[in-house]
Amino acid sequence: MLTDTYSTEVEAILARHPGDQKRAAAMPLLYLAQKAYGYISLDALIEVGALLGLTPADVASLAGFYSLYHLHPAGRRRVQICTDLPCALRGADKFAEELCANLHIKLGETTDDGEFTVEAVTCLAGCLNAPLFQVQDASGVHYYEGTPDQPLTAAAAIGILDQLRGK
């Protein structure tokens, strides 16, 4: 139960959303539930709903709407590569392909060890540094990018993932 494992965090989130702001606590609570369960499980929907007086279906409609909430389990870390137009003009598709080939998976798939799921996502507001990706895991969402002069290579990205693997 969230209220057992993360009681302090739950209390803090609820305290930050008094009165008519109560429902707004659903967003941070869903992030917390995802941290606890790895994805937004049925239990998570029921627990978040119970904390806020919402039905599980109502909570699910939120979790299903926003792309950083995941209703299905996947790898321990989601590697999310921007392949939108500005990044693609600077080689993001090839970058994604090379990264996936190195991990022996296709886009959308999970590595055999359950460590990484690689996904294509929409614009991350880093087009100048393309190609770039973010890693979403229990610790949050983190950007990895190069610079316009020294863009990230697939080899460098593999190095980053190798380092993450040990953590």
Next chain:
Amino acid sequence: MTQYILLRHRDIPRLNQLEVYLQHGGFEAFKNAVTTKTPQQVIDQIKASGLRGRGGAGFPTGLKWSLLTKDVFPRYVVANSDESEPGTFKDREILENNPYQFLEGLMIAAYAAQANLAFNYMRGEFADLAAKVEANIAELYAHGWLGQNLFGTNYSLDIRNKLGAGAYICGEESALLESIEGQRGQPKPKPPFPADKGLYQKPTVINNAETLTNLPMIVARGSAWFRTFGTAASPGVKIFCLSGSVNRPGNYELPLGTTFRVLIEKHGGGAPGGRKVKGFIPSGASSNVLPATDEILDCPMDYESVAQKGSGLGSASVIVFDESVDMVWAALKIARFFKHESCGKCTPCRVGTRLMLELLERVYNGEGQPDDLRQIERLGGVIQRGSLCGLGQAAPNAILSSLRHFRAEFEAHL
């Protein structure tokens, strides 16, 4: 001697530290406003400056504030830091490197709107950045720049940072407010406008992060100073986000009215590999593609001039295509983006963006029917005319204009 107005961190190292920001006159504009000016005087000053919204619509900022329904309180001011338009990455640089100038702008806007609570809504992907901004806000409380009875006056102000969770549509203001309330970020029909019934049904102003970052400088140096930059109808500077087929992509802070040629060739260094620039989108995925003719390249980048050329300045995210780019491929990328980001509320957008993607995939894969290009045009018109909000209304723009200017490339795929 400083040069930048918005990207001042490029002149002043460590400007994202409160003590450095204070050493350079930080929060004097806010303090002066609260202690020596009425909210109406601040509104009048911003109106006189001619500042227009930098998020895309270009609506006059002072006018926006003065549309708040009279005598209804509480009111809210919301900073739109949801930056999600493909090709746009300016607010991220501001929030990372010059956060206090942005926050001071939000505080000035709150004072002008007579709001005691302001929100900063950041996209969920900015989680690490949001933690920094929250630390910046905590510093302001610790040093008495936020809280109750500021500077001994009866004005009090709180700021809350809000994190989205991945949805382009939340940059649309009514969807953004829904998201703050913990709802799905789906736009609402207007009227009522947020100035009348916004966050929690109270009068609300939503301003883009770059717009707000202008305010401390205008309040400190005056509207006449601001008008020494840019054009008469589009005063000031703008951060132009340059991306795609250029040698030096990046943020360029330039006066409004600078030409596309200067941005792309002088600052961006032209296309890589000595290739020619074929065209560009002036404002992310939502605006019309323009061909890179001499006439278009010499067009000044201000709201009126770009509109006259058949596109829009919007958020000024210039995505460049060189001659090697297949425009059908580019259109397909944009169709995929909008199909993914349609919020699903209204049918023309939800179904239309899906059909558009299917049509373009077929054409791109060489499986198009002779009638498909006409179908794309008809479908695009339906999506533009029938959609509830700006997302759907703008979703076909880049695709239809590509087809108009580069039709031969589409026909070659059939």
